[in-house]
Amino acid sequence: MSEEFSVENGLRQGDALSPMLFNIALQYVVRAVIEFNTGIKIQENTEATIMAYADDIMIVTESEANLKKTTADLIEKSKDMGLVINEIGQMRFERVETFKYLGVGLDTTNGGHNEVQRRITAANRCFRMLRTLFKSRILSKKSKITMYKVLVRPIALYACKVWPSTKIDEKKLVIFERKVLRQIFGPKMKEESKEFERRTNDDLYELYNQPDIVTVMKSKRIGWAGHVWRAEGKIINKITSWKLNKKRPLGRPRQRWSDRVYQDLRLIGVDNPEEMAKDRERWEEVVVAAKGLNGLY
DSSP states (O other): OOOOOOOSSOOOTTOTTHHHHHHHHHHHHHHHHHHTOOOEEEETTEEEOEEEETTEEEEOOSSHHHHHHHHHHHHHHHHHTTOOOOOOSSOOOOOOSEEEETTEEEETTOOOHHHHHHHHHHHHHHHHHTHHHHHOSSSOHHHHHHHIIIIIHHHHTTTGGGOOOOHHHHHHHHHHHHHHHHHHHOOEEOTTTOOEEOOOHHHHHHHHOSOOHHHHHHHHHHHHHHHHHHOTTSHHHHHHHOOOSSOOOSSSOOOOHHHHHHHHHHHTTOSOHHHHTTSHHHHHHHHHHHTTSOSOO
8 A cells, every 4th residue: 555645636537547536435435424324224234224336326224314314424424535415405305206226217116117118218219219220221130130239229128137027018128129120121022912011020030030138138137146146145135135024015916026037947947046056157057048038928
């Protein structure tokens, strides 16, 4: 370690040192705030108080009073390190039905249906902006498929690793993908009448000859599950396995993320996923095998 030195002019945007030094400063602030505040107890000797990813911070507490105190402490401790949290007049604390964190919409139902629809809408907006290229006769179909996989599909599947998707959600994703593929491959001509007709779904995927969007989503979700199961003793593993000490509401239980993961794994013959996930190479084989689930089932 070098001797202490002061930074007088700050760091320019894009400087390679910027994120590293920011994380060092923010880590000091977060640890100082957690020391004197309480969050939500996850398991024995484990609490979740502040979730921070770069400058996107979420405070988790069990009461409004604790939330206000933790927020005030975070603001003050940040000032000690020269970090300023934007404040708009008098802060308001209110209960909301939905909010965004790291670009993902979260709501009180925790169902994920609205988020899937938002992602499809965003991907469709991107597709419309690129429609001139998708219609171009200069670009080959292979280039258009690459453009879809690199530019459009990642928008539709952003944060899909944590979706507790239902068959309805998956059907919406497939419908969107088929619209893009129909634009890429166009109609087909009848040999007898020489008239153009709309391609069937089977025709589209025979020409595409790659895993569909739902299959890709399931593969990503299984890959993330392996990462969670390998993180024994870490907060991400504890939160995933955490069971609330409360009664579930009446009616059919909502489908959870873990339910979908286990269901997909059973289809490819994996019965002991937590143990298998400890071996990264074996789990990578499972992730590849998941790409053979062929979408909807």
